[in-house]
Amino acid sequence: MLLILCATSSISNAQLKRFSIGPFVEAGFPVGDMKDVYNTGYGIGLGADIKLIAGLGVTGSVSYMRFGGKSFDVPGVGSAKYDALNAVPVRLGLKYKFLPLLYLKAEGGVANITGDNKTTAAIFSPGLGLRVLGFDLQAKYEMWFKDGNMSFFGLKAGWNF
Structure with missing residues (x-):
C-alpha cells in the first residue's frame, strides 16, 4: 500500500512540474544535396522545457552533432x-x-x-513528439541555412528530470 501511495504521489508531482531539463541523443538522416556529401549524423545534448499556459511551452537545447563525410571517386x-x-x-x-x-x-x-570551415548557419526545425512521464521521443525535419541549405530528418530521444 505504501509503495502505491509513493508511486502515485511522485506521478502527480511530476505532472505539476513547470520546468524540466535532461540529456538526449539524436540521429540525423541527410536529404537533398546534403545526402550526396554526408552520412548519417549523430549527436548528444542537453534540453530544457518551461511550461507556460494551456499546453504551450518554451523549449531550448544545446548539442554536438557530427556527420561523417562520404567517399567519392576522383577519375585517374x-x-x-x-x-x-x-x-x-x-x-x-x-x-x-x-x-x-x-x-x-x-x-x-x-x-x-x-573545424577548418568555421561558420554559423541559421536553423529552423519543426517536429512532432511523444512524451510519456520523463521519456521524450521526437521526429523532426531540420534545415540549416548558410549559402544555400542543408537539411535532414532527425530522431531525438531523451529523458527529462
Whole structure:
C-alpha cells in the first residue's frame, strides 16, 4: 500500500512540474544535396522545457552533432573523402501539447560549425513528439541555412528530470 501511495504521489508531482531539463541523443538522416556529401549524423545534448499556459511551452537545447563525410571517386587518381561536418546547434522554440502525450514543436537557432570551415548557419526545425512521464521521443525535419541549405530528418530521444 505504501509503495502505491509513493508511486502515485511522485506521478502527480511530476505532472505539476513547470520546468524540466535532461540529456538526449539524436540521429540525423541527410536529404537533398546534403545526402550526396554526408552520412548519417549523430549527436548528444542537453534540453530544457518551461511550461507556460494551456499546453504551450518554451523549449531550448544545446548539442554536438557530427556527420561523417562520404567517399567519392576522383577519375585517374582514386578515391577521396569529404571532410566530416561537426557542429554545435543551439535551438530555442515553442512547444504545443495538443493531446495528453503528443506535442508539436518549432525551433530556431544557430548551428556553430567547427573545424577548418568555421561558420554559423541559421536553423529552423519543426517536429512532432511523444512524451510519456520523463521519456521524450521526437521526429523532426531540420534545415540549416548558410549559402544555400542543408537539411535532414532527425530522431531525438531523451529523458527529462
